[in-house]
Amino acid sequence: MRPLRLLGDWAVLLPLGLVILLLLLGPALKIAIDSFEDEAGGATFGNWLSLLDVPLVRRSVLGSLWVGALVATLSTLLGTPLAWAVEHLRPGRRSLGIAFLTVAGNLSATALVFGFSTAFGTVGLVTLAVQELWPGFMGVDLYDPTGVVYVFLYFHIPLFVLLTLPAMGVVSERLWEAAAVCGAKPRFFWWRIGLPMLLPFLAAGWFLMFVWAISQYGVPLALGGADAGIDLIAIRIGALIETAGRSNRFGQAACLSILLIVLSALALLVYHRLLRRAARWIA
Amino acid sequence: MRRRHAESLAGPAALRASAVALIALLTVAPILATVLYSLATVWRHRPLPDGYTLRWWWATLSDPDFLAAAGRSLLLTVATVLLINILVLPPLYWSHVRNPRIRPLLQLAALIPFVLPGIVMAAAINRFVGLWPLTATLQATPLLLLLSSIAVSFSAYLWAVDSAMRSAKIATLCEAATTMGAGPVYILRRVVVPNIKHGIAIGSLLAFASVIGELALPRIITGSAFETIPLWQLREMRGTDADPNAVAVSSLLLLILLFAIAVFVIRRGRAGVPSIIFGVEKS
Amino acid sequence: MWQVEIESVTRQFGATLALDGVSLGIAEGEMVALLGPSGCGKTTLLRCVAGLSRPDDGTIRFGGRDVTDLPARQRDVGMVFQSYALFPNLTAAGNVAFPLEARGWPSEKVAPRVKELMALVGLEREASRFPHELSGGQQQRVALARALAPRPSILLLDEPLSALDALTRTDLRDQIRQIQLALGTTALYVTHDQGEALAVADRIGVMEAGRVVELGPPAEIYRSPRSRFGAAFLGARNALSLTIGSDGWVRCGGAFALPMRDGRPGSPIVATFPPESVVFDSEGLPGRIRLVSFRGALTRFRVATDHGEIDADLLSTAAPALQRDEAVGLRVQAEMIRFYAAD
Numbered sequence: 069m070r071p072l073r074l075l076g077d078w079a080v081l082l083p084l085g086l087v088i089l090l091l092l093l094g095p096a097l098k099i100a101i102d103s104f105e106d107e108a109g110g111a112t113f114g115n116w117l118s119l120l121d122v123p124l125v126r127r128s129v130l131g132s133l134w135v136g137a138l139v140a141t142l143s144t145l146l147g148t149p150l151a152w153a154v155e156h157l158r159p160g161r162r163s164l165g166i167a168f169l170t171v172a173g174n175l176s177a178t179a180l181v182f183g184f185s186t187a188f189g190t191v192g193l194v195t196l197a198v199q200e201l202w203p204g205f206m207g208v209d210l211y212d213p214t215g216v217v218y219v220f221l222y223f224h225i226p227l228f229v230l231l232t233l234p235a236m237g238v239v240s241e242r243l244w245e246a247a248a249v250c251g252a253k254p255r256f257f258w259w260r261i262g263l264p265m266l267l268p269f270l271a272a273g274w275f276l277m278f279v280w281a282i283s284q285y286g287v288p289l290a291l292g293g294a295d296a297g298i299d300l301i302a303i304r305i306g307a308l309i310e311t312a313g314r315s316n317r318f319g320q321a322a323c324l325s326i327l328l329i330v331l332s333a334l335a336l337l338v339y340h341r342l343l344r345r346a347a348r349w350i351a
Numbered sequence: 352m353r354r355r356h357a358e359s360l361a362g363p364a365a366l367r368a369s370a371v372a373l374i375a376l377l378t379v380a381p382i383l384a385t386v387l388y389s390l391a392t393v394w395r396h397r398p399l400p401d402g403y404t405l406r407w408w409w410a411t412l413s414d415p416d417f418l419a420a421a422g423r424s425l426l427l428t429v430a431t432v433l434l435i436n437i438l439v440l441p442p443l444y445w446s447h448v449r450n451p452r453i454r455p456l457l458q459l460a461a462l463i464p465f466v467l468p469g470i471v472m473a474a475a476i477n478r479f480v481g482l483w484p485l486t487a488t489l490q491a492t493p494l495l496l497l498l499s500s501i502a503v504s505f506s507a508y509l510w511a512v513d514s515a516m517r518s519a520k521i522a523t524l525c526e527a528a529t530t531m532g533a534g535p536v537y538i539l540r541r542v543v544v545p546n547i548k549h550g551i552a553i554g555s556l557l558a559f560a561s562v563i564g565e566l567a568l569p570r571i572i573t574g575s576a577f578e579t580i581p582l583w584q585l586r587e588m589r590g591t592d593a594d595p596n597a598v599a600v601s602s603l604l605l606l607i608l609l610f611a612i613a614v615f616v617i618r619r620g621r622a623g624v625p626s627i628i629f630g631v632e633k634s
Numbered sequence: 635m636w637q638v639e640i641e642s643v644t645r646q647f648g649a650t651l652a653l654d655g656v657s658l659g660i661a662e663g664e665m666v667a668l669l670g671p672s673g674c675g676k677t678t679l680l681r682c683v684a685g686l687s688r689p690d691d692g693t694i695r696f697g698g699r700d701v702t703d704l705p706a707r708q709r710d711v712g713m714v715f716q717s718y719a720l721f722p723n724l725t726a727a728g729n730v731a732f733p734l735e736a737r738g739w740p741s742e743k744v745a746p747r748v749k750e751l752m753a754l755v756g757l758e759r760e761a762s763r764f765p766h767e768l769s770g771g772q773q774q775r776v777a778l779a780r781a782l783a784p785r786p787s788i789l790l791l792d793e794p795l796s797a798l799d800a801l802t803r804t805d806l807r808d809q810i811r812q813i814q815l816a817l818g819t820t821a822l823y824v825t826h827d828q829g830e831a832l833a834v835a836d837r838i839g840v841m842e843a844g845r846v847v848e849l850g851p852p853a854e855i856y857r858s859p860r861s862r863f864g865a866a867f868l869g870a871r872n873a874l875s876l877t878i879g880s881d882g883w884v885r886c887g888g889a890f891a892l893p894m895r896d897g898r899p900g901s902p903i904v905a906t907f908p909p910e911s912v913v914f915d916s917e918g919l920p921g922r923i924r925l926v927s928f929r930g931a932l933t934r935f936r937v938a939t940d941h942g943e944i945d946a947d948l949l950s951t952a953a954p955a956l957q958r959d960e961a962v963g964l965r966v967q968a969e970m971i972r973f974y975a976a977d
Binding site: 261 | 705713724733
């Protein structure tokens, strides 16, 4: 191919490509290298081994895996019927529903935590209102590490719904009618056609929610971070960086970062594969 | 007139409507709570505040720290959104009109920020940039923060605009325009931009929302040297002289700003937000 | 007794009256085609028979049994959709087995029946493929097999060929008819394509604005349509506005002259006749050729006359080698002309 034409075809990608290279890929590579560096600058596996040794680090890894899986699962279980409901609303109400969900899913970390605690916390607006009817209701204790899950769900579920909304249309009225004239009862339809068709999309959504959950930094930070006993990889990385400052004790943070990247990449890969297979049904 | 309740695909309408109503309420609750908090004189253990005042609003709006933070946030966000438009729109346009092979690269690029969580990138970018004397001058500067924000937030914009280009069939339109003898600039001005205006607006809105709420990047890259609104809020939330009312007011100001922009953008067309998230497309 | 009886069925959608008291009977083993333009109500009627749409008024009976209030899945029907509507997550065989499993057939009966049907539609080797791996024609054949699998008392087809390309269309059309005849299945076939209806049906019902305006065997309707709409829809494409003469005859230059039994002299009238009823005769109505269109077996001449444009179809082997702007004379075979009051 003539070089001038090649340039004309690809040059436009250069500025963005440079930004990505210098600000995403380059730094990522640097961390990968850093994870094998010790304080003196030599090569070592020590940082990685310490991941297994240091209890704090171990706890944060397990914590993230647990929270990630839990949030992803609950988002999928609760989000699926909700997505179905929203998809089948009348157009006017549907737009409204989507607007609400977009707001809920995109609140900034501090606004979210503040609003959540003011509404659902132990002395929150909703909590107090519910207590008038049901005195046993305690609201969400945001000083307890498990409160993180509730806060996460608050914006993961809307995100899940927004994500799977287009997929809901795959189970069309036409297929429902075809099953009806084939003599299928509703339950049979859902068991043999409806759910199997939705499953790849829901599973893809699960993996995306997992990635989203383990990547969260701002929200857990606003909830108190490491000092509040919140054990997540992202928080641990943040804490390590701040104590390490600009010194070379960056190795552990680097290892955790790579771990986070690998987890995310794997989950995204599964997500992508699932979607590609399921997309054949939309075409 | 003989009509019986027909088994429908969508399920009982009452159930769907109540699910959505519940969600609407839960979504609104934190915002409502924040509003009340920002207007409350004292709020003891009762669902509603004792009294109302505008004191907190005046206080925050006249707080020099807040105003400075707001200024920085807006500067950063607007600059980021503008640059995202400049960096991402041309390659997208090119991928539809001249070199379709750019498209898979762009899609892949858009997924990268999800594999590299914010906190990790924040830490990595500073260190990466510090490797070479030429770039080391960028360390901990607002400029670096700007570039990083671009790298981390361009994905939603890309999906929004790409989706708009696909549904407007930009490729075919430009082909037709070319056979009619129109030049590239004319086509861009009269054919392309008017048809994707909505997509650009939504993409910019999403990028705007993302950057203005960013916590990890400003905290780690520039720290207190460039205090944005979220950082300021964090200080007011967790600091020794915490002022929760300020957090409430600032959150609402941000929300109002986003809401105003969203209404302005979404009013012009159908809510195309959900079908563009993470590149999942509904045919 | 009719196998399927539709009696005074009415259906309204908001302000539109889709079906206006339609009555129709389908005999056992008969294929009736519902023919008409979009919006005439043919699909609505089909869906009422299927149980997918509930009529506001009227009765539907299968073999004497009132099924009007039965939901679709309890009626004994098989349906083929325009968009195939195959279940994408099941193989071709899986799709065909679906209605059997849904109705609780024992598994040892399902497999042989599926095999039988796949062979009937000529797709034995594609049994384990998924719908997205099959062509449009193949998918529709799977859909047909699926509809026929449970031996339904009636087969319903909703514009089954509209989504296919021209060649597949004619092949599949004939295959559908052959299978229907071989199995002796009662069938209701909806289409907007006149040629399709004429080719497959035992009887055709032409619909307009929610009513059946013609009903009868294809040849009969084609030759002697009762209504002007039917005439226009079924091939009597030429329509000339003429006036009844003072002697009670309708004349059209040298093309034809016919007495009107019950027409007031001086009143306007419309004469319709199909293109194949027109012959060239130098003594006939003078005209000038506007267009010559070779269409394979037939050649169409569009001729401009004082009474308007007339299309003439002649067998290509017998057609004179005339060209544009040449003068010709036209004569119409009287027995093919139908008159309607001018509106």
